[in-house]
Amino acid sequence: MVKIVITGHGSRLSKGNSALLNSRIRLIKRFIEDSEFTIFTFHPEISYKPEMKYLKNVKISFYEVPFKFSLSFRELPKTIFSILKIVFCRSISPYLKDLREYKDADLIISTGGDVLTEDYGLVDFINYAGNLLLGIFLKKPVIIFAETVGPFKHRLSKAIAKYLLNHASLITVRGEISKKYLNTLGVNRAPQYLTADTAFLLEPPPxxxxxxxxxxxxxxxxxxxxxxxxxxxxxxxxxxxxxxxxxxxxxxxxxxxxxxxxxxxxxxxxxxxxxxxxxxxxxxxxxxxxxxxxxxxxxxxxxxxxxxxxxxxxxxxxxxxxxxxxxxxxxxxxxxxxxxxxxxxxxxxxxxxxxxxxxxxxxxxxxxxxxxxxxxxxxxxxxxxxxxxxxxxxxRKVRQRALLNGILLRNFLRSLQI
CATH class of the missing domain: 3.40.50.2000 (Glycogen Phosphorylase B;)
Incomplete structure (x- = not known):
């Protein structure tokens, strides 16, 4: 069984978030049949069960994202604990359930669509990037999956993004603008492919x-x-x-x-x-x-x-x-x-x-x-x-590009001989 972590999910109350998650799960199951999923969300208090109505015969579990960063004084203890998790993730991963899920995963995959950007502010970007960096620091294959990348305004965000993307194992972006931005940012280590948003593949109900x-x-x-x-x-x-x-x-x-x-x-x-x-x-x-x-x-x-x-x-x-x-x-x-x-x-x-x-x-x-x-x-x-x-x-061309995400993921998994 291939264990897949999908991290950075928002909540089912955003149907765009749900479309990204459901279409990713369906696409991955199409190309990697023997797979199970752990979803890390920023809103574990909002049940995802109603949104799983059309996801049949899929093993899925949900957890709160392990890294949560905030500038709020009230959230300071959680922020400090999150930073400590990243710094000491290798040594403490056996003792924390969320980090064990990361450590046991065969692949760690992004979701969110446009979260690798500063369009929603620096704090939001740090939160999404932090949960992907955990995978990299735990030496797991991290896949940037059909995302929009950029823009970034600050040196800090550019540095974080460049490090994250250069240490990813595979990058697929959902448009030409992001493909060009990767080059501008100096991302040149990970294989990069132009694909399309997986939500194009979402099927309406009966x-x-x-x-x-x-x-x-x-x-x-x-x-x-x-x-x-x-x-x-x-x-x-x-x-x-x-x-x-x-x-x-x-x-x-x-x-x-x-x-x-x-x-x-x-x-x-x-x-x-x-x-x-x-x-x-x-x-x-x-x-x-x-x-x-x-x-x-x-x-x-x-x-x-x-x-x-x-x-x-x-x-x-x-x-x-x-x-x-x-x-x-x-x-x-x-x-x-x-x-x-x-x-x-x-x-x-x-x-x-x-x-x-x-x-x-x-x-x-x-x-x-x-x-x-x-x-x-x-x-x-x-x-x-x-x-x-x-x-x-x-x-027709867009659907082919969206399907390419699944093909590339399957081929990458085969290269790992899992």
Whole structure:
């Protein structure tokens, strides 16, 4: 039995996190059938069991990540203990359950997608990097698996990233931007491959289950549906002259409410708000609620409040005529199902992961304006059949790249003669 540790998982309440984890497990099982998994998560208090609905016959156990770093005084004891774990990991690994799991693993694999970056701050990066460095210090093969790498702003983060990546056993990145950044960073020791995000391979649920979900949410399959995922996080990245975070948030809500009314009135569609993140900090449903309250055409809005698995979220999105996503992985879901997609981006990961599948990316860092959004919606709506054909053609190459992650992992494992 091949023992695989996947480290750095967030929580099931982010369906992007869940899609990464579930698609990695399925892909690895496809190429390494005799495998079992230990998942290290930052939120062990949030059960993953509901998200395992479509993962059959897989042995999985969950633990809290062994390394947790914080600048909070209240978390100081845990931070000191985490640092001591890294420094003395070899000598104390027999006595700590989490380090024993690392020590007993045949492979240690990353998850998170865009966590090897400073886009979310230096502390977040140190946390993700620290849990991978533990594997390297314990002399285990560490695989950087279908990740986005960079950017880094500080000398410290660049030094940590360069050391980590140069000591990895295999690196696969999910886009050209990261491949080039590895060279800029001075990463030249580990084998590097250009692949694609594993979530492109995630399968929607059986049709009968999807029909039950649509009925529960009062979504008529016969209606013209436009899906929208809004985000509590994304207004923070509006780098225009809007001053306060509250002003940015209010502006975002007002624009998206007006966009919603336009879609209903001019396109004759029902708008379905599809949440991608429902905790533990941000919750897309709260933004959708705010938009619903000020939108005029409430009878043509379906605001999904129930929690569904990442596979079920993908299935719902697959019923839409076009899709507008402010969370990156929902645009992975939509494009992989050949749904014409408008992505609202706040970092380069959107350009890297879905840029080859959609020409319609609105970068909120440059500002979000109603007229610009409507112009893009009209163009996508007018050309939706051509866009579907284009997506069907391009997705074949993307799926092959996503599958390459599993092939490379299997070949690496064979080279170890495990």
């Amino acid at each position: 049709l009968q289950i999807l029909k039950q979900i649509l009925e529960k949410e009062n979504i008529k399959d016969s209606d013209i549906l436009v899906g929208i995922t809004v985000s509590e996080l994304i207004p923070r990245y509006d780098f225009t002259k809007t001053r306060t975070l509250k002003d940015k948030y209010d502006k975002y809500v007002e624009i998206m409410a007006s966009v919603t009314d336009y879609i209903i009135e001019k396109l004759g569609a029902t708008v379905v708000f599809v949440p991608s993140v429902i905790g533990p900090v941000y919750d897309d449903r709260r933004v959708a609620d705010r938009i619903y309250k000020i939108a005029k055409n409430k009878e043509k809005i379906r605001n999904i409040k129930n929690e569904y698995t990442c596979e079920e979220i993908k299935g719902i999105i697959g019923r839409c005529s076009i899709f507008i996503g402010a969370r990156m992985h929902v645009t992975v879901f939509s494009t992989s199902l050949h749904i014409p997609t408008i992505a609202i981006a706040y970092s380069r990961k959107t350009y890297e992961v879905v840029g080859m599948l959609t020409d319609y990316i609105i970068d909120i860092r440059k500002g979000l304006e109603y007229d610009a959004v409507i112009s893009v919606i009209n163009e996508v709506w007018l050309n939706k059949e051509k866009i579907k054909e284009m997506l069907a053609s391009r997705m």
